[in-house]
Amino acid sequence: MLKPFTLIIKISTLCMVMFFSELTYAQENSHTQEELEITPFVDGTLLQPADAKKNILAIIIGDYGPTDRNGNQNFQKNNNLKKLAYSFANMGISSFRYDKRIVKQIKKGRINARLSFDDYVKDAKDVINYFVNQANYTNIYVVGHGQGSLVGMLAINEHVTGFVSLAGSAKPIDAVILEQIEQTAPGLKTDAERVFNVLRTGKTTANYPQALSNIFSLDTQDFIANWMQYQPTEIISNLNLPILIVNGTKDLQVSMHEAELLHQAATNSNLVSIQNMNHVLFIIEGGDLENSKSYNESFRPLAPKLISALQDFIK
Incomplete structure (x- = not known):
């Protein structure tokens, strides 16, 4: 049987959960959302706050893999991009977030094995141009998460007001993969370097270690070869617009050093490090186990300092 004091705490906690659930529900229902098909390859959600005071739009571009508009994949459901969109709405800022084109292909059961990295860049350009042509927004911001950071850099045109890189890498993808292999399976690094050298010649190869088949399968080699030709620090150095670079100190995939490299390369950027x-x-208070589990924990809120940094940058 629960002691009276313990029961009071449990009831209070339940009331708080119900209160914040109702608050979140009310906030979500105070905004309007519209499902848009930008092209035959791109479907997404336009979220507009009911009390929007400025004609500002944030275009959110997702990370690597079959990432949907909410930031989720099959075994990774955290809704981080959906939370980002609602955070913008609570600031009075509209947003558009969209499924990677591979998501639509998977849903329709028609996967294109010839998908290239440049296809993702084209999709981002099409999204930007769609809203430019709509002429409803005087300020358009591109917000790229992970791989979406590089995609966003490549898609930006003269109509974009500002760019936000969230956990974006400063290195080409082959360098990133080689670093990860060196840390986890150093004996395979020489073979990986050999495969990358083949890909640089525009060819593919079936001669790769089976242990690296998730990286170098024949279905993915053209995509990797296309992706690895881009050097993020070179690209960001050519952007002539305000830039916000954000990274966390517990990012297991992109280090703060990479954020600093992007910041050094950019001509007009602010760097925000979030503890x-x-x-x-x-926000992760524990170790790597908590960190890894959080990728599939949709109950977690976004880091508060991230929201304040975005608000300060855009306003």
């Missing part, structure tokens, strides 16, 4: 924020934009 204990991880790659999916959550």
Whole structure:
């Protein structure tokens, strides 16, 4: 049987959970959302606050893999991009977030094995141009998370007001993969370097270690070869607009050093380091186990300092 004091605490906690649940529900229902098909490849959600005071739009671009508009994949459901969109709405800022084109292909059961990295860049350009042509927004911001940071850099045109890189890498993808292999399976690094050298020639190869098949399968080699030609620090150095670079100190995929490299390369950027924020934009108080589990924990809120940094930058 519960002691009276313990029962009071449990009831109070339940009331708080119900209060914040109702508050979140009310906030979500105070905004309007519209499902849009930008092209045959791109479906997304336009979220507009009911009390929008400025004609500002944030275009949110997701991370690597079959990432949907909410930031989720099959075995990774944290809703971080959906939370980001609602955070913008609570600031009075509209947002558009969209499924990576591979998500739509999976849903329709028609996957294109010839998908390239440049296809993702084209999709981002199409989204930007769609809203430019609509002429409803005087200020358009591109917000790229992870791989979406590089995609966003490549898609930006003269109509974009500002760019936000969230946990974006400063290194080409082959360098990133080689670093990860060196840390986890150093004996395979020489073979990986050999495969990358083949890909640089525009060819593919079936001669790769089976242990690296998730990286170098014949279905993915063209995509990797296309992706690895881009050097993020070179690209960001050519952007002539305000830039916000945000990274967390507990990001297991992109280090603060990479954020600093992007900041050094950019001509007009602010760098924000968020203590204990991880790659999916959550605060992690514990170790790597908590960090990894959080990728599939949708109850977690976004890091508060991230929200304030975005608000300060855009306003």
